[in-house]
Amino acid sequence: MYSRYIPPKKEKPFVIRPQTTSAASDRPYANLGQTSAEPLQPLAQAQRIVFDDDTLPPIDHSKSSRKLDEEPTGTVEEKKPKKSKSKKSKDNTQDGAEGEEKESKSRKRKRDAADKAVVSKGEVSNEKDVTPESNSEAVGAGETEGEPTSVMEERKPKREKKKKRKQEDDVDMIDGDEDRIRRRHKSVFDKVQKALQTKDDVQDANEEEEAEPEVEHGLEPLPQPEPIIFDESKLTYETLPPWLASPVRVGPDKTRPFTELGISPESSKILESKGLKDAFAVQTAVLPLLLPSPDRQGDVVVAAPTGSGKTLSYVLPMVHDISKGRVTRLRALIVLPTRDLVQQVQLAFEACTAAFAISGGKRVKIGTAMGNRVFKEEQSVIMSQEQRYDPQGYEQYLQKQNRPVNLEDSEDEDGDEDDNLELERSQPLPSHVIAHESKVDILICTPGRLVEHITKTPGFSLDYVRWLIVDEADKLLAQDFQQWLDTVTEKLGIGKPGARDFPGSNKSGVRKVILSATMTRDLSLLNGLKLSRPKLIVVEGTKAGEQNLPSLLKEYAIKIREPSLKPLYLLDLLQSKHMTAVNRDISDEVAVASETSDSDSSASESESEAESVSSSSSDDDSDDSNDSDESDEPKPKTKQATPTPTPTKKPTLPTTVLIFTKSNEAALRLSRLLGLLSPDLAPLLGTLTSSTKTSRRARTLRAFAQGKLRILVASDLVSRGIDLLHLEHVINYDLPISETSYVHRVGRTARAGRKGCAWTLVEHAEARRFWRDFAGEGKGAVTSIGRGGAVERVRVGEDEFGEERVKAYEGALERLREEAAGGEGRR
Numbered sequence: 001m002y003s004r005y006i007p008p009k010k011e012k013p014f015v016i017r018p019q020t021t022s023a024a025s026d027r028p029y030a031n032l033g034q035t036s037a038e039p040l041q042p043l044a045q046a047q048r049i050v051f052d053d054d055t056l057p058p059i060d061h062s063k064s065s066r067k068l069d070e071e072p073t074g075t076v077e078e079k080k081p082k083k084s085k086s087k088k089s090k091d092n093t094q095d096g097a098e099g100e101e102k103e104s105k106s107r108k109r110k111r112d113a114a115d116k117a118v119v120s121k122g123e124v125s126n127e128k129d130v131t132p133e134s135n136s137e138a139v140g141a142g143e144t145e146g147e148p149t150s151v152m153e154e155r156k157p158k159r160e161k162k163k164k165r166k167q168e169d170d171v172d173m174i175d176g177d178e179d180r181i182r183r184r185h186k187s188v189f190d191k192v193q194k195a196l197q198t199k200d201d202v203q204d205a206n207e208e209e210e211a212e213p214e215v216e217h218g219l220e221p222l223p224q225p226e227p228i229i230f231d232e233s234k235l236t237y238e239t240l241p242p243w244l245a246s247p248v249r250v251g252p253d254k255t256r257p258f259t260e261l262g263i264s265p266e267s268s269k270i271l272e273s274k275g276l277k278d279a280f281a282v283q284t285a286v287l288p289l290l291l292p293s294p295d296r297q298g299d300v301v302v303a304a305p306t307g308s309g310k311t312l313s314y315v316l317p318m319v320h321d322i323s324k325g326r327v328t329r330l331r332a333l334i335v336l337p338t339r340d341l342v343q344q345v346q347l348a349f350e351a352c353t354a355a356f357a358i359s360g361g362k363r364v365k366i367g368t369a370m371g372n373r374v375f376k377e378e379q380s381v382i383m384s385q386e387q388r389y390d391p392q393g394y395e396q397y398l399q400k401q402n403r404p405v406n407l408e409d410s411e412d413e414d415g416d417e418d419d420n421l422e423l424e425r426s427q428p429l430p431s432h433v434i435a436h437e438s439k440v441d442i443l444i445c446t447p448g449r450l451v452e453h454i455t456k457t458p459g460f461s462l463d464y465v466r467w468l469i470v471d472e473a474d475k476l477l478a479q480d481f482q483q484w485l486d487t488v489t490e491k492l493g494i495g496k497p498g499a500r501d502f503p504g505s506n507k508s509g510v511r512k513v514i515l516s517a518t519m520t521r522d523l524s525l526l527n528g529l530k531l532s533r534p535k536l537i538v539v540e541g542t543k544a545g546e547q548n549l550p551s552l553l554k555e556y557a558i559k560i561r562e563p564s565l566k567p568l569y570l571l572d573l574l575q576s577k578h579m580t581a582v583n584r585d586i587s588d589e590v591a592v593a594s595e596t597s598d599s600d601s602s603a604s605e606s607e608s609e610a611e612s613v614s615s616s617s618s619d620d621d622s623d624d625s626n627d628s629d630e631s632d633e634p635k636p637k638t639k640q641a642t643p644t645p646t647p648t649k650k651p652t653l654p655t656t657v658l659i660f661t662k663s664n665e666a667a668l669r670l671s672r673l674l675g676l677l678s679p680d681l682a683p684l685l686g687t688l689t690s691s692t693k694t695s696r697r698a699r700t701l702r703a704f705a706q707g708k709l710r711i712l713v714a715s716d717l718v719s720r721g722i723d724l725l726h727l728e729h730v731i732n733y734d735l736p737i738s739e740t741s742y743v744h745r746v747g748r749t750a751r752a753g754r755k756g757c758a759w760t761l762v763e764h765a766e767a768r769r770f771w772r773d774f775a776g777e778g779k780g781a782v783t784s785i786g787r788g789g790a791v792e793r794v795r796v797g798e799d800e801f802g803e804e805r806v807k808a809y810e811g812a813l814e815r816l817r818e819e820a821a822g823g824e825g826r827r
């Protein structure tokens with residue numbers, strides 16, 4: 001296609017200047033005829049027509065080129081009426097009889113010009129059919145540039161002749177010598193007839209040209225990019241593989257005693273003593289698949305709502321399996337997106353290990369790797385070294401020492417030797433080698449830190465790993481932290497013979513368990529896991545492809561009429577009758593914990609107001625493997641500037657609340673603002689952000705679980721997985737960024753069969769999005785969130801806030817600004 005639009009050399013361009021003379025404007029396409037002394041083939045001439053057009057403002061080559069491709073002759077014809085129209089309007093400006101006469105002459109001239117244009121076209125099409133005379137007329141007033149001298153000379157007399165005739169024409173017209181004109185017109189019409197006969201031939205020729213343009217012009221086609229084919233077809237359940245399209249569905253109330261699922265009565269008894277009496281629905285479905293059985297067992301993918309007990313569904317079978325072994329080797333990896341989740345799952349494992357360390361079973365050792373300690377320290381916690389007698393190995397060691405230093409051997413992948421294990425530098429005793437062993441059976445880790453150990457920790461090996469758990473899988477798969485999945489699956493693809501055998505069974509290999517409340521059905525993501533004979537377990541009520549909320553969750557929306565006063569709406573909600581205990585036992589639990597906290601007020605004070613509003617605003621709630629706690633101790637900048645307000649009376653909040661904001665900074669500011677606006681609430685307030693030191697976050701969560709803190713203001717860091725069992729109210733102060741985020745946020749409450757409430761503050765500008773995408777109401781509702789009942793509208797802060805309150809609020813804002821400025825200044 002392109003080849004036809006490359007202009008030929010500039011020696012013989014046509015230049016059309018329609019405005020140059022009146023004659024030219026009357027016959028704008030008159031110069032489309034032959035311009036070369038050499039007779040041109042019709043196809044080549046047709047191309048030249050385009051270059052005539054190209055002399056017009058060359059704005060869009062592709063357009064002009066396309067015109068040629070599509071309608072090589074139509075271009076001329078299409079333009080004719082425009083010119084005629086403009087001329088007509090010009091003529092209409094004349095008045096009286098003279099005007100009429102001139103108009104009739106003018107019409108004749110126009111017809112004349114049009115006829116000549118057609119003639120010209122005929123000439124272009126087939127020169128042989130056109131007489132030299134008509135050809136000279138066709139050239140008309142157009143200028144030619146750069147033609148051979150001989151041609152120019154030849155044309156001079158023609159031009160003069162033409163000029164002369166034009167003058168004669170003008171005179172004729174003025175004199176009314178119409179006979180002469182008529183005679184001339186007749187001759188022109190004759191030529192037109194001849195030209196029209198050849199018109200079809202021209203079109204045929206043009207079509208031929210389109211068929212083989214390269215041959216005609218000797219031009220190589222320009223390289224064209226591969227056409228991009230957009231596959232707009234969407235995956236449907238019909239196109240999904242059977243295991244994804246037809247999941248195993250489980251009723252939400254299907255609980256069973258652990259003993260019926262393959263857990264020994266002794267172990268079940270211990271579990272019961274820890275409050276785990278019967279298995280929840282998801283455990284009822286998953287445990288039989290993961291505990292030893294004679295059936296062919298494949299990998300398991302679990303989609304079950306928040307708080308439904310997914311963690312125990314893999315913890316119990318893993319501990320059951322690993323406790324059967326004797327030697328400590330790294331047998332299992334549990335990958336989670338945040339440090340807080342690593343710590344939480346560690347507690348769940350520790351609660352269960354005792355249950356299986358009976359009847360001669362091994363007490364399973366749990367380790368964590370999440371970047372909350374310096375790397376070397378973490379290495380020494382999960383790996384050990386010992387001097388082992390091995391003369392042959394020692395010889396090899398010595399040979400290696402004597403080899404010229406190979407930088408590639410001595411450095412780790414990043415070329416950073418400093419990070420290498422200190423143990424590595426230890427010298428082996430004579431005839432000994434240093435052997436590295438895993439100190440843990442199960443490693444719970446964040447993906448980044450796992451990769452670091454794989455690449456940098458001597459002796460860290462996945463050879464014996466037979467369990468891989470990916471919790472909060474949709475998040476971990478969507479954000480491939482340091483290509484962790486490729487690194488891990490590659491290592492799991494190889495191993496020593498027999499190393500992955502399951503004890504007491506003929507099974508061998510790696511069992512994979514993939515879980516989320518918002519499980520992806522994106523095959524391109526799931527494929528990375530290299531699943532073997534997978535089964536999808538969906539807890540009933542969770543329609544495939546949907547994200548269901550806990551059945552005991554109630555949702556409310558509060559309209560924010562004045563966004564600039566949003567914190568006051570929040571305060572009104574916190575102090576309203578809505579913030580009551582929704583579970584029977586919560587008041588007692590909170591009251592008891594609160595009493596304890598009275599005697600230990602330091603913990604509460606240290607958590608509330610502990611952070612600066614001007615600290616980092618990073619929202620990254622995912623793992624940063626290099627971010628250890630040693631260096632991120634927050635500086636108590638604002639503490640000096642703004643002493644904690646003294647509570648005027650005993651805190652009275654009878655329930656627990658988690659408030660979500662859009663960022664770390666927003667959480668810190670809001671927490672501080674609430675404390676300033678309501679000193680009564682200040683001792684109950686805690687803040688959770690990803691910029692907070694992990695140990696401090698753990699303390700805050702502990703204080704909250706104990707009832708010492710009752711309001712947590714958080715960023716999305718804690719929206720996933722965090723299990724705050726006694727949490728009753730979740731408030732979306734800022735709208736979540738997605739439906740998935742909404743499901744995880746509000747899923748922090750109504751867990752494990754308890755009731756809970758979710759409140760969302762909705763500004764006018766957000767209303768459409770909230771009701772359509774999250775609540776699934778109104779026109780074009782598209783939500784994928786499955787829920788028991790509709791979102792209820794609740795009015796808060798409807799009465800005027802009052803001048804005094806607004807003034808106090810402005811004062812608090814001002815103070816906040818000063819504190820932030822002070823913090824910045826001290827940085």
Ligand SMILES: Nc1ncnc2c1ncn2[C@@H]1O[C@H](COP(=O)(O)OP(=O)(O)OP(=O)(O)O)[C@@H](O)[C@H]1O
Pocket residue numbers: 275276277278279280283304305306307308309310311312516517720721722723725747751752
């Ligand atoms: N069988 C059981 N009996 C009593 N409590 C249970 C049982 N199983 C789990 N729980 C409790 O239920 C709560 C929620 O469990 P878990 O954290 O595993 O939920 P989850 O499904 O992983 O939620 P999320 O998707 O939010 O991470 C925990 O406090 C856990 O101790």
